[in-house]
Amino acid sequence: MADLKEARVPDIGGYDDVPVIEVLVAVGDTVSVDQGLVTLESDKATMEVPSTVAGVVKELKVKVGDTLSEGGVVAIIEAEGDAAQAGAADSPPPQAGEVDARSASGGGEAQDKGGTASAPSAAASGTARDEAPKAAAGGGGLQESRVPDIGGYDDVPVIEVLVAVGDTVAKDQGLVTLESDKATMEVPAAFAGVIKELKVKVGDTLSEGGVVAVIEAEGDAADSPPPRAGEVDARSASGGGGGAPPAQSKDDPAVEPVASQTAPDPIAQASMEHRPAGSGNPPVRFDAEAILPGKVPYASPAVRLFARELGVDLSQVRGTARAGRITREDVQSFVKGLLQSGAAQGGKAAAGAPAGGGLNLLPWPKVDFAKFGEIETQELGRIQKISAANLARNWAMIPHVTQHDDADITDLEALRVQLNKENEKAGIKLTMLAFLIKASVAVLKQYPRFNSSLDAAxxxxxxxxxxxIGFAADTPNGLVVPVIRDADKKGVLEISQEMSALAKKAREGKLGPADMQGGCFSISSLGGIGGTSFTPIVNAPEVAILGVSKSAIKPVWDGKQFQPRLTLPLSLSYDHRVIDGAAAARFTATLAQLLGDMRRVLL
Incomplete structure (x- = not known):
């Protein structure tokens, strides 16, 4: 029995849900201990997941675009020693089959030892016929093809049925395609045969063990040894010379070779099928806009997330996978074409995509800067590339308006200084941003449209x-936006402590996806640097963002005379499709009032 072992993700520094950017091996490859299986890329580092055992890769559990955490299964590997034993065990059975065939045809020793050959021959034939169905995996008859282990997913929707009643399928051929929130996978046929009944349709859900189809199994397609046994039976029954002793027939099932896996596992197969077409027959393509409801591009959740990160409109990308599905490679090719030739090549990759990435813009100017003087080129970091794409999309697609106002924070600053002195021994340092977050929550409760999201349509x-509440953090690798969760349930001191912890993780590049997801409203503070006002860009799918500049002492008329007051410039950018100017003015006026007297937050 082959010893199959799971290769799992070791300790990767506390990272969770790290994307797989490259699969380094394929099913059937022989790997050594510590050989890389897949490559992961977090927001800080790229790392390889090593194999924990030497042997042959029997199944890959992940593909490009999936995510992994510590302890996640990467591959199923047949340990090296067991693989050699299995290989040695595979060679004798065919010879045994040849011996059976020769004895059944009346040759040599079998006839001499058999005495009266007719009775043993009939007995052997009957025994072999009884044993053949047990030995053959689906050797004839109607059988149910069920969903194998799909990684613990339940009720996964069927998005595509790949076969029809009457189709002849091979073992491991895809029957249906499932799409979870993290991956797209095909359910393979458990055996070869003819589809007699389909148990599911598009829109149904499946879990492990669910019946997909009823297949009339092919006796000749399931395994190679049983058909040879069948041929022996047929020749014996027709009176061929002599027969093997009954003991030989009883031993047949024990020495029949185990059929090796002739096709990759479904996930690896899906990964290979989803690669861009090279040589050979071109993939079947279709116009997703003309077929799918609501003109939704045909892509998996992982690809949609990847496209959102790059700011790519999937409706402009043509898929090269089965049935026109858009893959990660398609998105990368589309972006590469836009960057290299001002959308000229992007127009080739995406049918009908206008120059300028769908906005009918002029192509980006091509300039040879070196002819004007000395230059140096620097490639943007991963976070900077993602941020740039998101910012460009948000600025182009959201009609921005910015409302400016000033808040008198003279008394609030005095309170902040006093609280810092009181908590100095505890090591807690309050910043103005903590008060801004608390005040913003109070205003969001009064004006709920600022705490909303507009759908893509x-x-x-x-x-x-x-x-x-998200807050912008400047790091050596670029701008990130950690999120303070449930800020309405936390005090200013707790918010300040959590902000410090998240800011430290951001600087060290240890922020996980969960630390930056789920934000409702963002704050970008440049108060520690300078400036009097600016226009922050709304962080989609949010509808507003607050910009804060450097506070300054200004003369303020109190009705009798000018008083020196510490004022904080506020800049509120908002999506004008959701929020009108009057609501934005009320929002900033209310926020300025709360910052002027934080006691109002308690009301």
Whole structure:
């Protein structure tokens, strides 16, 4: 029995849900201990997951675009020693089959030892016929093809049925395609045969063990040894010379070779099928806009997330996988074409894509800067590339308006200084940003449209009942936005402590995806640097962002005379499709009032 072992992700520094950017091996490859299986890339580092055992890769559990955490299964590996034993055990059975065939045809020793050959021959034939169905995996008859282990997913929707009743399928051929929130996978046929009944349709859900189809198994397709046994039976029954002793027939099932896996596992197969077409027959393509409801591009959740990160409109990308599905490689090729030739090549990759990435813009100017003087080129970091793409999309697609106002924080600053002195021994340092977060939550409760998101079609507004506030953090690798969750349930001191912890993780490049997801409203503070006002870019799918500049002492008229007051410039950018100017003015006026007297937050 082959010893199959799971190769799992070791300790990777506390990272969770790290994307797989490259699969380094394929099913059937022989790997050594510590050989890389897949490559992961976090926001800080790229790392390889090594094999924990030497042997042959029997199944890959992940593909490019999936995510992994510590302890996740990467591959199933047949240990090296067991693989050699299995190989040695595979060679004798065919010879045994040849011996059976020769004895059944009346040759040599079998006839001499058999005495009266007719009775043993009939007995051997009957025994072999009884044993053949047990030995053959689906050797004839109607059998159910079920969903194998799909990684613990339940109720996964069927998005495509790949076969029809009457089709002849091979073992491991895809029957249906499932799509979870993290991956797209094909359910393979458990054996070869003819489809007699389909148990599911598009839109149904499946879990492990669910019946996909009823297949009339092919006796000749399931395994190679049983058909040879069948041929022996046929020749014996027709009176061929002599027969093997009954003991030989009883031993046949024990020495029949185990059929090796002739096709990659479904996930690896899907990964290979989804690669861009090279040589050979071109993949079947279709116009997703003309077929799918609502003109939704045909892509998996992982690919949609990847496209959102790069700011790519999937409707402009043509898929090269089965049935026109868009893959990660398609998105990368589309972006590469836009960057290299000002959308000229992007137009080739995406049918009908206008120059300028769908915005009908002029191509980006090509300039040879070196002819004007000495230059140096620097490639943007991963975070900078993602941020740039998101910012460009948000600025182009959201009609921005910025409302400016000033808040008198003279008394609030005095309170902040006093609280810092009181908590100095505890090591807690309050910043103005902590008060801004607390005050912003109070204003968001008064004006709920600022705590909402507009869908991609611009038709449905989702109002949120929770208050997760993001704050922009400048790091050596680029701008990131950690999120303070449930800020309405936390005090200023707790918010300040959590901000410090998240800012430290951001500087060290240890922020996980969960630390930057779920934000409702963002704050970008440049108060520690300078400036009097600016226009922050809305962080989609949010609808507003607050910019804060450097506070300054200004003369303020109190009705009798000018008084020196510490004022804080506020810049509120908002999506004008959701928020009108009057609402934005009320928002900033209310926020300035709360910052002027934080006691109002308690009301």
């Amino acid at each position: 611009g038709e449905v507004l989702t109002l949120k009942k929770y208050f997760h």
